[in-house]
Amino acid sequence: MSAGIDLENVCCDFGTFRAVDNANVSIRPGEFFSFLGPSGCGKTTILRMVSGFIEPTQGTIRIGGKDVKGTRPNQRPTALIFQNLALFPLMPIWENIAFGLEVRGVDKATRRRRAEELLKLVDLPDAADKMVSQLSGGQKQRVAIARALAVEPSVMLLDEPLSALDLKLRQHMRAELRAIQKRTGVTFIYITHDQGEALAMSDRVGVMSQGRIQQIADPREIYNNPVNGFVASFVGENNIFQGEIQNPSGGMARYVTPHGTFRARLGDLGGMPGKLYVRPEHTLISATPAEENSIPVTVGDVSFEGSFIAIHATSDTGAHLTAEIRNDGSATVPERGAKLYMSFAPERAAILPDANVRG
Amino acid sequence: MENLIRRYGRGLTGIFVLLVGFWLLMLVILPNFAMFEQSFRPYLPVTEIGGPRDVYSLNNYAKFFDAPVEWSLFGITLMVPVHVLSFLQTIFYSALCTVIALILSYPLAFYLAKIASPQSLPTLLLLLFIPLWVSEALRAFAWYVILTFNGPLNQLLMWLGLIDQAIRWQQGVLTNFDAIVIVMVYCYVLFMLLPIYTSIQSLDTNQIEAAEDLGAPWWRTHLRVVIPHAKPGIASGCVMVFMLSAGSLLVPTVVGSTRANWFPQTIYTWFNDSQDWQTGAAYSMIFLLLCIVFVILMLRLFRVSLSDIAK
């Protein structure tokens, strides 16, 4: 009953502004797929096109293999969970959940029974006759999911549904959403600007910027092998160097910068200039120079972040670098002003283009 | 329009547009156009309507300047057409009502918005609303009872020894319009109070406290912080009170003296007693023009927009 979704060359213009530019993605049935990007990147527009509130300017959207052009939102097999949940405040919880059934003409007894089943599924068995204003944020969240599930959609579309919750609850609900998705087997398309959410919950993630999909891959791949600087920066921290490429061969290249000459993986530049990116947790510190990619630095701020410690340092040539060491007591934490070396393994660093933009 | 169709579908949008169209076209725009058109036509028996004498002219408007009467202003005697005089007096005393209502209302509006305790506020507002629910005719009539020659006001004043003999309030003490002004202020003061209250209420109390904290005396706080914020409410209240006063037919008829002629009474005489609807239309055009000019003046004076006023 879950369906796949295919976007082929989908564009969407608002006046002269192109909100979504040539999106191509094929989401598998039963997959938990996230669109990740900053606000205004076009991810919500994609969601609204799939749900039918906006028609694409160009391109084709297929749900379960069927072109949905011209199909109105109320006839699509999708259910949308809104950012603010959009629960009907004047209806009791069970009527909220059964609303989709009500408009399909299902009789009241069946509606009530189905609503109670769904409330059990989302672990709110006693809420049927309460009003929306009596529920906490997390409870409302579950009601919204139950309401969407009631119409037995092939696809659930979730528009940053956790953004209104506080941190603790958000983390709790992540696991819960993931569990509900696995239990029901419905395809989930999840929109978020929070990379932690996207990486933790999704089977695959599509990172977006300025209307374009930058990379589609599983969370590990997105984090470890970003295809460009935008993706690398959006899903995590980086030490960045700018320089010149020399002797590319076998997917590796030398990179000449004012701070030294490094060896790193060479990404797909597509003719564009590239920068070198390396993550702080892949940046190592040592008292003596490493064999390769080693930079002499002076330690500046040392900030304690809980599970890790971030060491901010400046190289003798003026580059600012950060290294993270795990707070497991295995390493000695350097003092401010200490002279030491930072280095990174060549396969952990990548030379990447900025971002996939129009122009 | 596209947004409307997207949200409500074609069928419902059609119904909405039909309802709004009927209202604006049949009840607002066309009637006013008809009044404008008729005001240039002569008053004719039914059989002659559309006949050779039924032509457009300014004759109805010329009647406004007929029949000059003596009018003394600051000791200078002027000859002023009687209807022009009535028009000017209506404007002046309506403005006076507006000013008095403003002075009475502002402190109370501030009290309700910023001083009264939140628990007692709904009750207080309800108490103020009660007279508003009692019809204008009865509110005016209440004062008719109070102001009559043998009425309670005269009795009270004589009992207190303030006056020796009863006063004919309806004839006026200072001017012919005393009773009219007193009663109009009473009838319309709430239309001043409520918009000012609403606008002061939306002022962040911290701003008042900040001004006081910075050492501003109370009057300067009002002048520089509260009143500028309450401007739309004040403008709205002034427009309402002026228009209600200038347009009132009930109050001048119930409590007015025979010597005080309020402009709507003149219009009513043309319309009802003379059955001359066309001249009545011309006079209401003049009156409508006054109202439009007044509203525009207030909008300019207070630098607010129409949507601020109509809240």
Place this chain on the structure above:
Amino acid sequence: MTPSRRFLAHFYMALFVIYLMLPLVVMAGAAFNDSKLPTIVPWKGFTLDWFSALFADGRMWRAFLNSILVALAVVALAVPIGTAAAIVINAISGKWRATLYGFMVAPVLAPGLVIGISTVLFWNSLGNTVGSDFILFRPGLHLSTLGQVSFISAYVMLLVLARLQSFDPGLEEAALDLGASHAQVLRRILLPHLYPAMGASAAVAFFQSLENFNVTLFTRGGADTLTVYVFSKVRAGITPTINALAFLLICVTLVLALVYEMKRRRKARIEAERAAEARRAEAAML
């Protein structure tokens, strides 16, 4: 705020309420005075005669009935029109919105007598144009109704629009997304949200119509409404029957006000309880 100024403020408030109430009390009191003139001084003794005179006054009752009928007709027309107008103005944007809004609020500011005269003249000349003497085109209470609808619809529009501004359009989309038709969205989602404002505006429309004088006076033809009847009585020499009527109307007003206040308090209490429960649920989860 110093205590003395605070006292002054309370004192002024009390004085103002007395100022508003006293004339009504005087007027109501005169209904019980056994005097031919409507006054409380000199007090000639307590009587209920004016109430029996009122109940025997056939013309008054006809006028009263007319007022109620016109008011009901006004509610029936102005509430749908004003609600539709609010929905339309809320959904559109751009340069037309300001113009349309201007036309919609203009009747609020238009003087009653202008509305009355223009209504009569329009329907009358429409009758002359189509050459019909059909009753619709001649003055009468139906024209009073139409004239009142022209500005009362604007009040309804403003009240409903204010309520609409607190409406989340996402709810409409959520309902559409769950498969509802546009009509179902209107009936189950939007209108229930607007019902309180529509109810309030129906009440406002009803009372505005009841107490309307200017529009009615010019459009009524020969028919009386209660306000016009009071007016003609005052002009033609008055008896305390009007005071008796005033007393009854004030009583009705007071009862309505009391009922309203009690309802408001109960509603506020329920809301507070629900919010408290939501907070407890929140705390329990963490």
